Amino acid sequence: MVALSNPRTEAALVALAGAVADSRDARLLAVHVVTVPDQTSLENAAANRERLDRSSAELLSAAVADAAPFDAPVETKTILSHRGIEEVFDAARATGADAVVMGYGGARFAGGRVEGSLDELARDLPCDFLVFDGRRLDPADVLVPTAGGPSSDLSAEVALALREAVGAEVSLLHVVEESDEAAGREFLADWAEGHGLGDADLRVETGDVEAAIGRVGEGYDLVIVGATERGLLSRIVRGSLALAAVEALDTPVLLAERPTPRSLRDRLFGDR
Structure with a gap:
C-alpha cells in the first residue's frame, strides 16, 4: 500500500512501492487519505465531493501511470478522514497490506492528528x-547501513527489489569501534551472503555511527536506514527523530521499520 498526499512526491513513492510489490509478487494499492479539518464534518466534506474527487482523481491517475512499468496490478x-495517520494504519489492516510506503512529510503532518497514544499506535505496526x-x-547507487536486526532485513529486501527493478548498485555499510574492524568485516560479509547481497560493495567504517552514515551517504543516490529500536515511526511524526546526521543528508533517505512481536508484559508496562 502506498499512502499519497503530495503530488510532488507521488512518483517517487509509487516507484518504491512498485518495486517492493514486484519483489513480493503482490498487488499495489494507492491510497489518497484526504485529511478533513476537525471543524468540518465528514458528511459536509462528502457533499463537496466533486472538488475532492477531482484532485484525488488526478493524484491517483498519476499513480496508476507511474506504476505502469511494474508488473503489480x-x-x-x-x-x-479526521484522523490522519491512524487512517493509514486502519487501511493497512483492513486490506491486509504487507508493507506501507509513505512520505516523510505526510507522516509528520498526519502524526499531529492522532487520537490516543501515538507511541502505542506506532509500536504495534500492522506491517x-x-x-x-x-x-x-x-x-x-544505494547504501544500506546495517548492524543486523529485523529492520535491517527489510532494508536488504528493499535494496534487492530496487536492484531487480531498476538495476541499482548496492553497497553495505557497517560501523564499528577501531579495535573491532576485523570482526566487523567478517560480520558484514556473512550478513551480505545471508541476505542475497554477497556481490555488494562492502564498507566498514570506524567511529560514530551517525557521523559515518552522514559522511558515506553523501556519495549515494539513496540511503536505506533500518530502525534500530521500536518506535521509529512515532519519532518521525513527533519530529524527534534521533538520527540528526541522517536528517541533514542531501541524499534521499528511506527509513524502514519492521514490526516485531511484543509480549503481554511489554503491552501492559511498556517496552524497556
Whole structure:
C-alpha cells in the first residue's frame, strides 16, 4: 500500500512501492487519505465531493501511470478522514497490506492528528513501514547501513527489489569501534551472503555511527536506514527523530521499520 498526499512526491513513492510489490509478487494499492479539518464534518466534506474527487482523481491517475512499468496490478482508493495517520494504519489492516510506503512529510503532518497514544499506535505496526524523505527517486547507487536486526532485513529486501527493478548498485555499510574492524568485516560479509547481497560493495567504517552514515551517504543516490529500536515511526511524526546526521543528508533517505512481536508484559508496562 502506498499512502499519497503530495503530488510532488507521488512518483517517487509509487516507484518504491512498485518495486517492493514486484519483489513480493503482490498487488499495489494507492491510497489518497484526504485529511478533513476537525471543524468540518465528514458528511459536509462528502457533499463537496466533486472538488475532492477531482484532485484525488488526478493524484491517483498519476499513480496508476507511474506504476505502469511494474508488473503489480494496481488499485486506487480515496479516504476522507479526521484522523490522519491512524487512517493509514486502519487501511493497512483492513486490506491486509504487507508493507506501507509513505512520505516523510505526510507522516509528520498526519502524526499531529492522532487520537490516543501515538507511541502505542506506532509500536504495534500492522506491517512493514517504509518512510521516504525526498522528492525524487533515482537509485542508481544505494547504501544500506546495517548492524543486523529485523529492520535491517527489510532494508536488504528493499535494496534487492530496487536492484531487480531498476538495476541499482548496492553497497553495505557497517560501523564499528577501531579495535573491532576485523570482526566487523567478517560480520558484514556473512550478513551480505545471508541476505542475497554477497556481490555488494562492502564498507566498514570506524567511529560514530551517525557521523559515518552522514559522511558515506553523501556519495549515494539513496540511503536505506533500518530502525534500530521500536518506535521509529512515532519519532518521525513527533519530529524527534534521533538520527540528526541522517536528517541533514542531501541524499534521499528511506527509513524502514519492521514490526516485531511484543509480549503481554511489554503491552501492559511498556517496552524497556
